[in-house]
Amino acid sequence: xxxxxxxxxxxxxxxxxxxxxxxxxxxxxSIMTQGIASEMTLVDVMEDKLKxxxxxxxxxxxxxxxxxxxxxxxxxxxxxxxxxxVTAGAQMREGESRLDLDQRNTNILKDIIPKLVQYxxxxxxxxxxxxxxxxxxxxxxxSGLPKERVIGSGTNVDSSRFRFLLSERFDVAPTSIHGWIxxxxxxxxxxxxxxxDVAGVxxxxxxxxxxxxxxxxxxxxxxxxxxxxAYEIIRLKGYPSWAMALSVSxxxxxxxxxxxxxxxxxxxxxxxxxxxxxxxxxxxxVLGENGITDVIQQTLTxxxxxxxxxxxxxxxxxxxxxxx
Amino acid sequence: MATSVEKLKTEIQTPVAHSxxxxxxxxxxxxxxxxxxSIMTQGIASELTLIDVMEDKLKxxxxxxxxxxxxxxxxxxxxxxxxxxxxxxxxxxVTAGARQREGESRLNLVQRNxDILKGMIPKLVQHxxxxxLLIVSxxxxxxxxxxxxxSGLPKERVIGSGTNLDSSRFRFLLSERFNVAPNSTHGWIxxxxxxxxxxxxxxxNVAGVxxxxxxxxxxxxxxxxxWGExxxxxxxxAYEIIRLKGYTSWAIGxxxxxxxxxxxxxxxxxxxxxxxxxxxxxxxxxxxxxxxxVVGENGITDVIQQTLTxxxxxxxxxxxxxxxxxx
Numbered sequence: 001x002x003x004x005x006x007x008x009x010x011x012x013x014x015x016x017x018x019x020x021x022x023x024x025x026x027x028x029x030s031i032m033t034q035g036i037a038s039e040m041t042l043v044d045v046m047e048d049k050l051k052x053x054x055x056x057x058x059x060x061x062x063x064x065x066x067x068x069x070x071x072x073x074x075x076x077x078x079x080x081x082x083x084x085x086v087t088a089g090a091q092m093r094e095g096e097s098r099l100d101l102d103q104r105n106t107n108i109l110k111d112i113i114p115k116l117v118q119y120x121x122x123x124x125x126x127x128x129x130x131x132x133x134x135x136x137x138x139x140x141x142x143s144g145l146p147k148e149r150v151i152g153s154g155t156n157v158d159s160s161r162f163r164f165l166l167s168e169r170f171d172v173a174p175t176s177i178h179g180w181i182x183x184x185x186x187x188x189x190x191x192x193x194x195x196x197d198v199a200g201v202x203x204x205x206x207x208x209x210x211x212x213x214x215x216x217x218x219x220x221x222x223x224x225x226x227x228x229x230a231y232e233i234i235r236l237k238g239y240p241s242w243a244m245a246l247s248v249s250x251x252x253x254x255x256x257x258x259x260x261x262x263x264x265x266x267x268x269x270x271x272x273x274x275x276x277x278x279x280x281x282x283x284x285x286v287l288g289e290n291g292i293t294d295v296i297q298q299t300l301t302x303x304x305x306x307x308x309x310x311x312x313x314x315x316x317x318x319x320x321x322x323x324x
Numbered sequence: 325m326a327t328s329v330e331k332l333k334t335e336i337q338t339p340v341a342h343s344x345x346x347x348x349x350x351x352x353x354x355x356x357x358x359x360x361x362s363i364m365t366q367g368i369a370s371e372l373t374l375i376d377v378m379e380d381k382l383k384x385x386x387x388x389x390x391x392x393x394x395x396x397x398x399x400x401x402x403x404x405x406x407x408x409x410x411x412x413x414x415x416x417x418v419t420a421g422a423r424q425r426e427g428e429s430r431l432n433l434v435q436r437n438x439d440i441l442k443g444m445i446p447k448l449v450q451h452x453x454x455x456x457l458l459i460v461s462x463x464x465x466x467x468x469x470x471x472x473x474x475s476g477l478p479k480e481r482v483i484g485s486g487t488n489l490d491s492s493r494f495r496f497l498l499s500e501r502f503n504v505a506p507n508s509t510h511g512w513i514x515x516x517x518x519x520x521x522x523x524x525x526x527x528x529n530v531a532g533v534x535x536x537x538x539x540x541x542x543x544x545x546x547x548x549x550x551w552g553e554x555x556x557x558x559x560x561x562a563y564e565i566i567r568l569k570g571y572t573s574w575a576i577g578x579x580x581x582x583x584x585x586x587x588x589x590x591x592x593x594x595x596x597x598x599x600x601x602x603x604x605x606x607x608x609x610x611x612x613x614x615x616x617x618v619v620g621e622n623g624i625t626d627v628i629q630q631t632l633t634x635x636x637x638x639x640x641x642x643x644x645x646x647x648x649x650x651x
Contacts, residue, residue, distance in 0.1 A: 026361070029358075029361065029362075029365075029574055029577075030361070030365055032574075033361075033362055033365040033366055033578070033581075034365050034366070048567075048568045048569070049568065049569050051568050051569075052564075052565045052566075052567070052568025052569025052570070053568075053569050053574075055561065055564065055565050055568070056565050056569065056572050056573060056574040056575050057574050057575070058496050058575075059489070059492055059493045059496055059561065059565075059574075059575035060492060060574050060575040060577070060578030060579065061492070061496050061499075061505075061506040061507070062491075062492040062495045062496060062506040062507050062509075063492060063507075063578040063579065063581070063582040064507075064578065065505075065507075066499075066505035066506060066507065066508075157391065157392075159394070160391055160392060160393070160394035160395060161391045163394040164390050164391055164393050164394060167393075167398075169329060170329055170332065170333075171329070171339075172333075173393075173397075173398035174393040174394040174398060175393075175394055175396075175397070175398060177394075198332060198333075201332055203328060206328040206331045206332055207328040210328065217327060217328060219328075229387065229391060232384070232387065233384050233387050233388050234384075235380075235384070236380045236381065236383050236384025236385075236387070237380070237381050237383075237384025237385050237388065238384070240388055241388060242361055242364075242385075242388040242389045242391070242392050243388050243389070243390075243391030243392040244392075245361075245392070246365070246392030246395040246396065247392065247395065249365075249395075250395040
């Protein structure tokens, strides 16, 4: 075989995934099967697991378009990444306080974030680790990157769950149902009922009380199901993975391909919807190659604004107790 | 008073109960779920049913997958322990099976797995009489034979995932040496999916340039470049990956999903899958082994007749004899 030209290292669309637990590796497989990145690096501390997962992924490559996949504990492998996805994080120990858990996670990110930025100074960070809004703030502080380039996966998956559950009631495809959940990714997320629609026909025009406590059709039970979803899935199968993987891979595609789609992701929201604290919460954002370029200004009800602001204050409280 | 949903849409006709390309997966362990997610993300099937005995796990996996649907083309998904859910499947993928216990004989494992299939295969065929069966459970060549016997289906419609995966591993490892993409590197592993699989070195090529033309000893004991080590690595792969991460999932998931796509779309691509090989390459026994097959909507339509060396032929025949013994 004749070699025509030597192969230099070219940084096309390289993604690094930190953490190869169930969420991290599902994200990797989701990116791989949808041909979203041309190069992927997996970083973690468990060398054997990394090597096993790497081999297993590579052995399927003949069935897909080629991509370069590497794995290891050395962050140098991540060099030249357009996007770094962080899934690593601590699980709550028995009897541990929320503050202690948050501090442990802060310490974990202290070890990860600066290294990622060192090897890929132009990268975008996508934080998945929970509690995602808090940790996106922490990652931003540790990274020294502009806030547009530090994104939390936020309520993108909540919105997807919301749309799926709505689709079951409407009996049309989930992608033909539009609805947004914003704010905190968690128990106090905010469903924007006024925006729920199919083909531009608003649910609130068909049922003005939809989503309120006066609603005889009890649409709000859907939002409660969304909040319960993660707990329910953990109870049933041990851990959530697939929906989160799809959520993150679609965000990855938007960033790498500069698609400028709109997704509910966690971003810096001081000044939005009356929030005065420096916190990260999810709102619909336009995503592109340089990160978040725009925030969509939704018209919220008074209740929705209040809920949003309350979440911000709670987050700010927690943030002020962390040691960086 | 009309509900919001009734106000929103006016029905013109009843939607179909089961879509054209429905796939059932039996077994939601790591392999089964990797197959499911692989099929889902590549938009290969329009309907997917998961069957197993663990109700909670099934429900959890179903919810988790459905929650990602807003990011993909819609797929109807159901899950449960009742085989009636599988009705109308074009393809049933069987991943369920026992794993070898420490010190357990191969024969004992085979008997245990045959019993498991006895509970499954007739039900699948009962609910989907026109289905194809794709067997993944190990030892796959034996299990495909058992499934065929239990199903009453013509042999063309009972396929084992076979050495499709071995061939993929082979091509990936070759591609690392050649430094070109795995799907531009061509090579086939046939025969038993396991320790005695047969790498067809004479066929290995890149852009039609055969390795054997560049190195006539490639793959033999006399080979100074030790290409044969690649086949050893393929055989070792599964054990190695299990040792490192506990189980294999992604590669087999992709192997199965590409076979699924070929069947559902009648693409008539060629894959190394386990089929009835009595009469092929001098095999006299009624066994299933992998050879390159043309795969389409009605199952296997053709077998590609490779020119094998004497050594390769006798290896295949030996595997067949061993399998027949166990059967």
